Amino acid sequence: MPKQTAQTASEKHPGMARWLVAHGTIEFGYCPNTRSAVRVLDEGGLVWQGRRNYRSFAAVLADCEANVSRLLREEYNER
Numbered sequence: 001m002p003k004q005t006a007q008t009a010s011e012k013h014p015g016m017a018r019w020l021v022a023h024g025t026i027e028f029g030y031c032p033n034t035r036s037a038v039r040v041l042d043e044g045g046l047v048w049q050g051r052r053n054y055r056s057f058a059a060v061l062a063d064c065e066a067n068v069s070r071l072l073r074e075e076y077n078e079r
Helices: 014-022 059-078
Strands: 022-031 036-042 045-049
Touching: 014 022, 014 059, 022 059, 036 059, 045 059
Parallel strands: none
Antiparallel strands: 022 036, 036 045
16 A cells, blocks of 8 residues: 655645745634634735635635635736
8 A cells, every 4th residue: 555645835835835935825713803803915905705604614725715816927927
């Protein structure tokens, strides 16, 4: 039986990793000001915010990854 290797966070979430290296920050945790559980920011401020509630932290990560990847493609012309 082949040994499974654990994926790093960068491998599991390449869009978020790219964002953190090149563009800004990601905040996790409920914020009453934005009423969101996750926020993506660049030097100009908020560029995307997630929903208020998620069923799990895995769902937060999946939503953030999908939307950051879309943002990188559509707004920053990155693949």
